[in-house]
Amino acid sequence: MATPKDLTQGSAGRVLIRFTMPLFLSVFFQQLYNIADSAIAGTYIGEDALAAIGASYPITMLFMAIAIGSQIGCGVVLARLYGAKAYPRVHSCISTALISGLILSVFLSVLGVIAAEPLMRLVSTPQNIFTDGTIYLKIYTAGFVFVHLYNVITGLFSSLGDSKTPLYLLIFSSLGNIALDFLFVPVLGKGVAGCAAATLIAQGAACILALIMLRRRLRAIPKPMGTISRFTWRDFRDIAAIAIPSILQQSFISIGNLVIQRYVSAFGSSVIAGYSAAIKLNTFVVSCFTNMGSGISSFTGQNLSAAKPERVREGFRADVILACGTGLVFTALYLLCGTSLLRLFMNADSSRLALDTGMTFLRIVSPFYAIICIKTISDGILRGSGSMQYFMIATFADLILRVFLASILRKSFDATGIWLAWPVSWMLGTALSYAFYRANVWCRHLKTPQEMTEEAG
Numbered sequence: 350m351a352t353p354k355d356l357t358q359g360s361a362g363r364v365l366i367r368f369t370m371p372l373f374l375s376v377f378f379q380q381l382y383n384i385a386d387s388a389i390a391g392t393y394i395g396e397d398a399l400a401a402i403g404a405s406y407p408i409t410m411l412f413m414a415i416a417i418g419s420q421i422g423c424g425v426v427l428a429r430l431y432g433a434k435a436y437p438r439v440h441s442c443i444s445t446a447l448i449s450g451l452i453l454s455v456f457l458s459v460l461g462v463i464a465a466e467p468l469m470r471l472v473s474t475p476q477n478i479f480t481d482g483t484i485y486l487k488i489y490t491a492g493f494v495f496v497h498l499y500n501v502i503t504g505l506f507s508s509l510g511d512s513k514t515p516l517y518l519l520i521f522s523s524l525g526n527i528a529l530d531f532l533f534v535p536v537l538g539k540g541v542a543g544c545a546a547a548t549l550i551a552q553g554a555a556c557i558l559a560l561i562m563l564r565r566r567l568r569a570i571p572k573p574m575g576t577i578s579r580f581t582w583r584d585f586r587d588i589a590a591i592a593i594p595s596i597l598q599q600s601f602i603s604i605g606n607l608v609i610q611r612y613v614s615a616f617g618s619s620v621i622a623g624y625s626a627a628i629k630l631n632t633f634v635v636s637c638f639t640n641m642g643s644g645i646s647s648f649t650g651q652n653l654s655a656a657k658p659e660r661v662r663e664g665f666r667a668d669v670i671l672a673c674g675t676g677l678v679f680t681a682l683y684l685l686c687g688t689s690l691l692r693l694f695m696n697a698d699s700s701r702l703a704l705d706t707g708m709t710f711l712r713i714v715s716p717f718y719a720i721i722c723i724k725t726i727s728d729g730i731l732r733g734s735g736s737m738q739y740f741m742i743a744t745f746a747d748l749i750l751r752v753f754l755a756s757i758l759r760k761s762f763d764a765t766g767i768w769l770a771w772p773v774s775w776m777l778g779t780a781l782s783y784a785f786y787r788a789n790v791w792c793r794h795l796k797t798p799q800e801m802t803e804e805a806g
Contacts, residue, residue: 403625422592461490
């Protein structure tokens with residue numbers, strides 16, 4: 350079993366890449382089972398089922414925004430404490446994160462089930478897919494407690510320098526999800542509800558396994574003498590200071606996606622189906638870059654706590670080269686093989702409009718993957734240093750411009766106008782985030798290791 354790892358020693362580029370690669374593979378498997386839901390639904394149930402899951406997608410991403418924001422908050426704080434070797438607070442921070450995460454996720458699960466129908470109406474879901482979309486959303490939100498805790502725990506693993514355990518957990522949950530999808534949909538004929546139930550069961554099992562592995566992992570971290578606090582308001586405040594801006598940022602993105610989903614819904618279920626398939630493929634790539642950004646957040650937190658800012662710069666250069674190369678590969682894949690990939694989500698009865706819609710989206714958006722990857726890595730450094738105001742400025746500017754342009758351009762170019770908003774907003778957000786990184790806002794309040802230890806003790 351892997352042990353917590355110090356990211357402040359060794360060649361910065363090699364250490365970061367070795368740490369990041371399992372995170373990259375993790376997102377591959379994470380997105381694999383997200384894609385499996387839609388692909389199996391579209392192939393074995395039909396175009397309307399694909400559209401129903403797609404219509405609920407921006408809402409499920411709103412819930413995921415909270416999970417990811419919580420993951421970032423817990424991870425950044427723990428990485429700082431672990432980098433400063435403040436072990437008493439490492440233990441209390443982990444238990445505080447789990448307790449507060451459990452309370453929040455239970456509340457949101459109940460809220461999601463109750464509000465499923467109003468939320469589906471909010472995105473103007475067409476009547477022919479409304480019932481299936483609502484069923485999927487209710488089952489998903491019922492199991493959100495597992496999704497949320499699972500994300501928090503994997504964030505804790507990463508902040509301790511362990512990126513392999515999240516990978517193993519995701520392989521387990523992804524393969525389990527796909528197996529259950531095939532069992533519930535083509536074998537048992539449970540339809541859209543079967544897709545949602547497969548995700549719930551797989552995430553629940555992965556969450557329980559993650560808790561067991563985390564408890565074992567804590568044995569490798571030195572324990573202080575005396576009683577360890579299970580929950581401290583100090584740890585909670587530190588986590589919230591990072592998590593709340595991250596949740597707001599992620600939520601704002603999700604709300605923007607809800608608005609865009611309303612625009613897309615106006616063009617009918619075939620366009621929704623094509624957009625749903627294409628956005629899954631797009632999310633797959635962007636999530637890879639986001640995980641690289643999460644990796645460099647943990648790397649930044651540990652190294653700034655050890656007063657080694659130059660290692661962060663070296664890590665940035667190495668991560669950008671890796672991410673841009675990856676982005677170019679996906680651009681070529683989607684441009685050359687996009688039609689075949691989109692057909693994975695559709696059956697023989699799917700309309701030509703759905704396929705054309707998805708391919709148009711990919712042709713417009715995928716050439717800009719090498720640009721958005723620079724933003725996600727710059728964002729990771731800003732988050733890891735606690736420079737949340739700059740991180741939020743870059744992200745909000747990106748999203749506000751995307752929603753505004755989508756609203757304007759759809760009137761002249763129909764659905765294609767909505768897709769055109771992506772690359773323009775990405776370029777603005779990347780320019781801002783990279784400018785903040787180059788301005789060194791992330792190391793203006795650098796503390797010495799002794800100061801960090803005294804502050805954390």
